[in-house]
Amino acid sequence: MKNYAVFLDRDGTLNEDPGYLGDPEKVKLLPGTGKALFRLKNELKFKLIVVSNQSGIARGLITKGDVDAVNNKINEILSGSNVSIDRFYYCPFHPDFSTAEESKCRKPSVKMVLKAVEDFEIDLSDSYFIGDSAVDIQCGHNAGVKTILLKSDHSKDQIYALKKENILPTFVAVNLEEACNIIQKDFNGEK
Numbered sequence: 001m002k003n004y005a006v007f008l009d010r011d012g013t014l015n016e017d018p019g020y021l022g023d024p025e026k027v028k029l030l031p032g033t034g035k036a037l038f039r040l041k042n043e044l045k046f047k048l049i050v051v052s053n054q055s056g057i058a059r060g061l062i063t064k065g066d067v068d069a070v071n072n073k074i075n076e077i078l079s080g081s082n083v084s085i086d087r088f089y090y091c092p093f094h095p096d097f098s099t100a101e102e103s104k105c106r107k108p109s110v111k112m113v114l115k116a117v118e119d120f121e122i123d124l125s126d127s128y129f130i131g132d133s134a135v136d137i138q139c140g141h142n143a144g145v146k147t148i149l150l151k152s153d154h155s156k157d158q159i160y161a162l163k164k165e166n167i168l169p170t171f172v173a174v175n176l177e178e179a180c181n182i183i184q185k186d187f188n189g190e191k
């Protein structure tokens with residue numbers, strides 16, 4: 001049996017984004033995150049897959065251990081909502097500090113998405129990508145899934161960047177809760 005997935009950006013999508021988050025004590029989930037993820041996973045039966053660029057590691061600002069600790073903290077907080085992320089994928093590289101080959105995992109490349117597809121036998125035809133940045137929408141677009149851009153203070157710049165690439169998000173939502181409503185409606189509409 002194939003699985004469907006909601007691919008999620010991490011910083012600015014699940015949690016507040018202070019930039020190069022490396023301290024688990026500083027993890028703050030955005031309002032409604034637990035509830036929305038609970039619905040996506042337990043009611044709509046999606047796998048929850050985080051796909052994140054973490055170039056702070058290549059930049060020497062944070063370590064892999066820091067990123068893992070933050071990821072664990074996110075699942076610890078989510079356990080209060082009876083839900084967890086199935087797996088966190090992240091790319092620690094950046095072309096300024098790493099080789100071109102290493103940096104190929106970075107969004108908007110679909111490398112991390114395809115790894116998850118293999119690991120979880122995911123059917124991309126009814127999967128989604130949610131994120132707050134242009135690279136998230138590009139990554140979802142490149143993977144052939146429907147995309148949801150979360151509105152933020154920097155949305156205008158993101159949409160501008162996407163338009164230059166001739167890409168638009170399939171949907172725009174004010175927050176994860178609205179994104180979840182959109183998916184619920186869209187997913188059921190197709191069945």
Ligand SMILES: [Mg+2]
Nearest residue numbers: 009011012132
């Ligand atoms: Mg983000």
